[in-house]
Amino acid sequence: MSNLLDVANLTKRFGGVTAVDDCSFGVEEHSITALIGPNGSGKTTAFNMITGYLPADSGHIVFGGAKMSRPRPAQLARLGLCRTFQQARVFNQLSTRENLVAASQPSWRQLFGARSTAADREQADELLADFNLSDQADKLARELSYGQRKLLEFAAALVGSPRLILLDEPSAGVNPVMIETMERHVRSRHAAGATFLIVEHDMNLVMRLCDPIIVLDQGSPIATGTPSEIQMNSAVLDAYLGA
Amino acid sequence: MTVVRRAGLALLLTAAVLVGFVGVTHWIMNIFIFTVMYAGLATGWNLVGGFAGYTSLGHAAFFGIGAYAMDVTFEHHSIGAGYVPFAILPFIGIGVAALSIPLGWIAMRTRAATFAIVTITLLFVVQTLAFNLKSITHGSQGMGITPPPFALHTYERPFYVAMLAMLVLALLITWYVQRSKLGLALAAIRDDEDKAHGVGVHVTAVKLIAFSTSVAIASMIGAVWAYYVLFIYPQFAVDPLISIGIVLMVFLGGKGTLWGPALGALIVVPAQQYFAYELGASKLYLIAYAGLFLVIMLFLPQGIIPSLASWADRNRHRRARTLSGGQLVSPPLHELLP
Amino acid sequence: MHLLVQSIIVGVLTGGVYALMATGQTLIFGVMRVINVAQGAMVILAAYLSSSLFSSFGIDPFLSILITAPILFVLGFTIHATFLRRLRPEQNELSLLIMFAVALGIEGVLGLAYSTTYRSIQTGYVNRSFTVAGYHVALVRLLAFGLSAVILVGLFLLLNRSRFGRSVRATVQNPTSARLLGVEPTRVAAIGFGLGAATAAAAGAVYGLVYPFNGGSHYDLISRLLSIVMLGGLGSLGGSVIAALVMGVAESVVAANVSPIWSSFTFFAVLLAVLVFRPRGLFGVAQRGAL
Numbered sequence: 001m002s003n004l005l006d007v008a009n010l011t012k013r014f015g016g017v018t019a020v021d022d023c024s025f026g027v028e029e030h031s032i033t034a035l036i037g038p039n040g041s042g043k044t045t046a047f048n049m050i051t052g053y054l055p056a057d058s059g060h061i062v063f064g065g066a067k068m069s070r071p072r073p074a075q076l077a078r079l080g081l082c083r084t085f086q087q088a089r090v091f092n093q094l095s096t097r098e099n100l101v102a103a104s105q106p107s108w109r110q111l112f113g114a115r116s117t118a119a120d121r122e123q124a125d126e127l128l129a130d131f132n133l134s135d136q137a138d139k140l141a142r143e144l145s146y147g148q149r150k151l152l153e154f155a156a157a158l159v160g161s162p163r164l165i166l167l168d169e170p171s172a173g174v175n176p177v178m179i180e181t182m183e184r185h186v187r188s189r190h191a192a193g194a195t196f197l198i199v200e201h202d203m204n205l206v207m208r209l210c211d212p213i214i215v216l217d218q219g220s221p222i223a224t225g226t227p228s229e230i231q232m233n234s235a236v237l238d239a240y241l242g243a
Numbered sequence: 244m245t246v247v248r249r250a251g252l253a254l255l256l257t258a259a260v261l262v263g264f265v266g267v268t269h270w271i272m273n274i275f276i277f278t279v280m281y282a283g284l285a286t287g288w289n290l291v292g293g294f295a296g297y298t299s300l301g302h303a304a305f306f307g308i309g310a311y312a313m314d315v316t317f318e319h320h321s322i323g324a325g326y327v328p329f330a331i332l333p334f335i336g337i338g339v340a341a342l343s344i345p346l347g348w349i350a351m352r353t354r355a356a357t358f359a360i361v362t363i364t365l366l367f368v369v370q371t372l373a374f375n376l377k378s379i380t381h382g383s384q385g386m387g388i389t390p391p392p393f394a395l396h397t398y399e400r401p402f403y404v405a406m407l408a409m410l411v412l413a414l415l416i417t418w419y420v421q422r423s424k425l426g427l428a429l430a431a432i433r434d435d436e437d438k439a440h441g442v443g444v445h446v447t448a449v450k451l452i453a454f455s456t457s458v459a460i461a462s463m464i465g466a467v468w469a470y471y472v473l474f475i476y477p478q479f480a481v482d483p484l485i486s487i488g489i490v491l492m493v494f495l496g497g498k499g500t501l502w503g504p505a506l507g508a509l510i511v512v513p514a515q516q517y518f519a520y521e522l523g524a525s526k527l528y529l530i531a532y533a534g535l536f537l538v539i540m541l542f543l544p545q546g547i548i549p550s551l552a553s554w555a556d557r558n559r560h561r562r563a564r565t566l567s568g569g570q571l572v573s574p575p576l577h578e579l580l581p
Numbered sequence: 582m583h584l585l586v587q588s589i590i591v592g593v594l595t596g597g598v599y600a601l602m603a604t605g606q607t608l609i610f611g612v613m614r615v616i617n618v619a620q621g622a623m624v625i626l627a628a629y630l631s632s633s634l635f636s637s638f639g640i641d642p643f644l645s646i647l648i649t650a651p652i653l654f655v656l657g658f659t660i661h662a663t664f665l666r667r668l669r670p671e672q673n674e675l676s677l678l679i680m681f682a683v684a685l686g687i688e689g690v691l692g693l694a695y696s697t698t699y700r701s702i703q704t705g706y707v708n709r710s711f712t713v714a715g716y717h718v719a720l721v722r723l724l725a726f727g728l729s730a731v732i733l734v735g736l737f738l739l740l741n742r743s744r745f746g747r748s749v750r751a752t753v754q755n756p757t758s759a760r761l762l763g764v765e766p767t768r769v770a771a772i773g774f775g776l777g778a779a780t781a782a783a784a785g786a787v788y789g790l791v792y793p794f795n796g797g798s799h800y801d802l803i804s805r806l807l808s809i810v811m812l813g814g815l816g817s818l819g820g821s822v823i824a825a826l827v828m829g830v831a832e833s834v835v836a837a838n839v840s841p842i843w844s845s846f847t848f849f850a851v852l853l854a855v856l857v858f859r860p861r862g863l864f865g866v867a868q869r870g871a872l
Contacts (some may be wrong), residue, residue, distance in 0.1 A: 053437065077443030091434040094427070101424075102431045103442035111424045111445065156442060298674045300681075349856055356616045356673040357815065360807045361856065363618075367804035368849045375842045483800060487681055494678075529689030536682035541664065544675060 003062075004029040004164055004195050005081075010049050010059035012042075012219075019045040021219035023059070027164065032186065032196040034210035036203075038240055042219040043199045044086070047168055050197075051083045052076055064163065078105060082157040083166040088150040092142035096133055096152055099141050100124035103156040123159070131155045131185070147178040154185060164195045171202045183209055207231070215239065256411070263403035272399040276471065278512040279406040280464055284485070285492040285504030286413035287460030291453045292490065293499035294426060296433030297351065299454075300486045301362030302461045304369035305343065307481030309335050309462030310469035314386040315379060324391050328470055329405055332463045339462035340455040347454035348447070354436070366483060373477035385476040388469070402471040409464050410505065416456060417501050429453055433499075487536070488515070495539050497546030506547060511535075587716050588837035589830055594718075596829020597726035598787050602802065603809045603821040604733060605780035609657075611753045611816050612773030615665060615676040619684035621802030623778055626687050627653055627785025628794050629695060632702045642702050642786040643728065650782040657778025661771045684799060691796035701793040702786075725787040732783055733822065736776075740818070749773055753816070801845070808848040812855050827851070 003026035012020040020042040027033045035043050048054035050061055052071040060069040063081055076082075091099050101120045106113075116124075128134050131151050136144055141152060150170070157165055167186075171179045179202070186196055186209060200206050206213060207227040215223040215230060217239040223230060230236055262275060284302065291297050312335045313328065350361045373380050380386060393401060420426045428449040431439040440446050469475050492511045497503030515532065522528045543550065602624055609617045627649050634645040664679050709720040740746035751759035752769045759766055788794065788802075809828050813820030828848055836844035 051441065053441075073437070073440040074443050074446065077441060083441060085438070089435055089438045091431050091438070093434050094430055098427060098430075102427050102439075102444065105443035106424050108445075111428065111449070113424060115422050115424055115427050160443065298678070349853065352856065356614075356677045357811070359674060359677050360616060360811060361852075364804060364807055364811075364849060364852060367800070368846070371846055371849075375846075484685075487678075487685070490678060527689065527693060529685055529692065533682045533686035533689060536685070537664065537679060540675060540679050540682065 002029060003027060004064060005050070005197065006062040007046070007050060008060050008062065010046060010061070011057045012045055012049060012054065013057055018219055020049065020056075023216070023220045025214050025221050025224065027195060027197050028212075029163075030190075030193065030195055031212065032190055032198065032210045034206045034213040035197060035199045035216060036201075036206055036213060037216035041216040041239075043216055044168060045219075046216065047083070047166060047199055051081070051166060077160070077162075080160065080163040081166070082160070082162040082164075084150075084153045084157050084168055084170065086168045086172055088146060088153050090141040090144075090149050090152050090156065092140065094141055095138050096141055096144065097121065097124045097128065097137040099152055099156050100127055100159055103159040105160050127155045127158065132181075147174040150174055150178070151181065154182065158189065158194075162194065164197065165189070167196065167198045167200075169199055169201060171200060171205055179205060259407055260404070263400050263407065266396075269399065272403065274513055274516045276399060276403050276406055277516065278508055279403065279410050280468060281488060281492060281512045282505040282508035283406060283410035283413050283464050284461055284489050285496070285508050286410060286417055287457050287464070288489045289493050289498065289500075289504045290417060290420060290457040290460075291450075292457075292493060293504070294420065294429040294433065295450055295453045297450070297454070298355075298359045298490065299362045299457075300359050300483070300490065301350075301365040302458060302489055303482055303485035304362075304366040305339055305458035305461040306465035306468070306485055307369055307373060307477075308339055308342070309465030310475050310480040311373065311380055311386070312338065312462065313466035313469040314388055314475060317388045318386070324389065325393070326401060328391075329401070329467070332405075332466055335466045336459040336463045340459040343455045343458045344451055347451050347458075351447070351450050351454065363483065363486070366481060366486060370477055370481040373481055380477065383477060385474050387474045390473055391470070399471075402467060405467045406464065409460065409467065413460050414501065414505070416460070420453075421501060425449060425452065430499075491536050491539065494544065494546055497548035497550075500546070500548045503546055503548040583715070584837055585834065588833045590716055590718065591722070591837075592830030592833030593826060594722040594726045594829075595791075595833060596826035597729040598784060598791070599805065599809055599829050600822045600825035601729040601732060601780055601787070602784040602806055603813065603825045604736060604818060605777040605784070606806055606810050607777075607813070607816060607818050607821045608736070608780070609774055609777035610810070611818075612749060612770040612777075613661070613665060613676070614673045615668075615680065615774075616673060616807075616810075616815075617680050617777065618677060618803055618807070619660075619680045619687065619799075620777070620781060620806055621799035622684035622687040623653060623656070623781035624785045624788055624802055625794055625796065625799045626656075626691060627782040628702075628789035629691055629785075630782075631786040632700060632789050635702055635704065642704060642790055643724065646783050646786050649786065650779040653782040654775040654779040658771050658775035660778075661774040665774070666767060666771070684803070688796045688799060695796070697795050697797070699793040699795045702789040704790065707790060721787075721790045725791060728783060728787060732780060736780070737818070745769075745772070805845070805848050808852040811852055 005027040007026070008024050010020055010023045011018070023042070023046055035046070037043050045054065049056045049059075050071075052073040052075070055070060060067055061071060062068070063071070063076065064079055066079065068075075091102060094102060098116065101116050101124055104120060104123070125134065125137065128137050131154070133148065133151060133155070136148060141149060144152060150173075154167070154170065170182045170186075174182070183205065186198075190196060198206070198210060200210075211226050212224055213227060213230045214221050215233070215236045222235050222239060223233045225233065259279075263272075267275075284306065288299065288302050291299055313331070316331055317328070346365065350358060350365065353361050374382050376382075391401075420429070428439070428444045428446075431442075431444050432446055432450060436446060465480070469480070488511070492507030493504045494507070495511060496505065496507030514535070518528045518531050522531065602620060606617050606620045609615055609620070630649045630652065631642045631645040634640040634648060635642055640648070660683060664683070665676055668676050707721055710717055711720065712718070740749055748759070748764040748769045751762060751764050752766045752773075759769075792798075805828065809824045810821050812828065813822070813824030828851065831847045831851060832844045835847045
């Protein structure tokens with residue numbers, strides 16, 4: 001199988017600290033790949049560079065065959081790469097439904113058309129029903145609970161049926177029931193053909209859900225493998241235990 | 244409801260037009276014109292300041308450019324007197340919109356307070372140009388237009404109607420933007436611009452559309468103003484007080500609402516003119532203005548219409564709760580707004 | 582060549598005064614994230630105060646700083662306590678507008694207390710100058726530059742060597758953690774604001790000696806100051822000093838070699854160029870936590 005996303009030699013320095021150091025890895029099409037590593041190993045920085053939120057000092061990515069050394073978030077969104085943020089970033093002043101409509105990537109002509117067409121609403125309501133948010137459709141996003149906002153952000157990332165979805169700590173700060181809900185959604189979307197790259201701290205979730213797992217330490221990958229391979233890997237243990 | 248609303252709007256418009264035709268003294272008519280002028284400026288500013296959340300202090304620059312465009316056209320081409328000059332307004336608007344795209348592209352790379360600084364700097368640039376490009380603007384000597392041959396006792400009418408037309412245009416554009424995906428994209432940008440990029444909103448394009456439309460309106464209003472006042476000088480055509488006045492009115496009425504900016508103008512401009520009349524054009528007036536500004540910023544930063552809307556929202560909630568015993572889906576805010 | 586060197590000398594001396602004004606503004610931005618568009622108005626206010634102290638009591642403008650600085654400190658402190666204390670750092674547009682209103686208020690008060698005719702402070706030494714190696718140096722400008730340098734060094738020492746300075750730097754970097762360490766950010770911000778205003782006192786005395794001014798002069802100043810702090814990168818003290826010198830020299834060179842009427846334009850041209858290529862300014866660092 002070919003890689004949907006290739007990360008090649010990404011490097012980022014902040015002052016004297018090299019947060020991401022000549023980092024290369026690939027995300028296979030139709031996989032649920034995890035990116036794990038101890039705190040400060042550069043996961044989020046790598047994420048931000050891949051998604052175009054942070055310019056890389058050097059290196060490039062190849063997504064769906066297109067090589068980009070300075071990808072832009074909007075460009076990636078149009079090519080079918082979407083992400084979520086650790087802190088559940090949604091449009092607080094928009095209603096839950098409008099959050100999804102706003103993410104629908106309208107064409108230039110639609111941009112000058114109605115704010116929400118019947119088709120927009122139908123598409124949004126379908127997703128909202130899927131995420132058990134139908135009751136909240138007309139509420140402003142800021143009135144939702146944190147967990148609900150996290151779900152909403154996930155739902156918004158799915159609006160254009162992207163090929164690759166990057167989740168930044170989907171389980172952080174939400175209750176166990178919500179974690180299960182997230183997991184269920186990842187699985188069902190995966191079954192429908194989507195590819196995932198997930199940064200996650202909850203090892204139980206990672207081991208259940210993801211394959212392969214890429215372990216990052218000090219800004220570059222030290223191991224890649226199946227959950228059981230990673231659990232046996234001594235370099236990984238060293239990195240986590242700080243030996 | 245919509246029938247009532249439509250009838251109300253028609254009534255409002257008729258009343259607004261008729262105001263220009265009642266026989267009042269020249270100085271009252273003057274207040275009317277300036278009120279409508281600022282209502283138009285504030286409504287136009289709201290497109291970029293309210294909907295996109297970019298507080299521009301540079302709109303006076305485009306107002307001034309429009310004013311000078313009018314006078315320069317007069318000087319170099321015989322465009323005729325009377326009503327003909329009003330016909331060049333669209334060209335001024337289109338020209339300024341085109342000019343504003345590169346400027347907006349540079350300015351809108353910055354955000355929040357930095358954007359405010361960049362735009363006010365732009366204002367000073369344009370003022371300096373107006374002073375220095377003497378061959379075009381005659382610098383501090385000012386520029387003049389021959390008075391149009393309008394009958395003396397109804398002299399102001401054409402200007403009033405022209406200003407009103409600009410206001411209606413600004414309101415129509417705002418109304419349209421609110422109801423289109425442009426408005427949705429602008430709201431997303433105002434909320435979280437980085438996130439908006441990530442979900443594929445055409446951020447740069449949408450911002451530039453809002454900016455150029457907004458300043459084009461300001462420039463056309465500036466052109467009408469230049470024709471009305473006949474003599475323009477750099478320090479009055481490109482005046483930071485115009486920018487700050489617009490911002491004040493929008494904040495007072497309510498940012499990002501359809502009627503808020505015009506409402507703000509309706510309150511502030513007559514008060515302003517009254518101050519100027521009572522206190523003379525002295526510096527007391529400036530102090531009163533500053534005081535009013537501070538009071539609004541500190542105690543009503545939300546603005547009148549959003550405050551009323553949330554008050555109505557709370558009331559409706561309370562009533563509905565007592566009726567149905569809890570359980571109520573709140574209507575989205577924009578439905579409550581007129 | 583002579584003209585060029587001469588204009589560079591004047592530019593550096595002027596730049597020193599700009600640096601003093603810009604530093605006050607940078608300090609205020611640092612502690613509160615407030616862009617003080619009233620800094621120019623405060624400078625003009627101080628210039629009037631020094632001018633009055635000189636004409637009424639014969640106090641030398643340089644000495645009068647000892648009186649005006651505390652007054653402006655109190656003014657800054659009060660503005661912070663009255664208008665800005667309750668604002669959150671991310672409301673920096675609102676605080677900018679508030680400071681704009683404050684500037685208008687100061688302009689109004691000055692217009693009321695003094696007339697709008699231009700005035701300048703005419704001490705006995707105001708027109709004295711001397712010649713070094715064929716170059717003309719106005720005494721006042723040299724003294725102004727010296728004063729600016731002394732105050733800047735003093736501020737630098739205060740920020741880097743004192744307990745208060747540590748509190749300021751802690752607040753600038755992270756108000757929440759600063760609070761955990763026992764620093765009270767609101768108090769630090771109020772004092773920082775006062776200090777920033779107090780530097781305007783020194784700048785005002787000097788400004789009044791070199792240039793004629795009236796209540797409306799603050800617009801002139803503020804457009805320059807904003808360009809300088811933008812160029813230097815908001816919040817960077819070193820950056821604003823360098824930017825002030827760069828701008829002072831650029832202005833003076835253009836004034837002498839091109840035309841004085843275009844000199845204020847150099848500010849905008851430089852600023853525009855910087856914004857196109859480096860939106861954060863020359864020394865501005867990428868703000869962390871933006872994502």
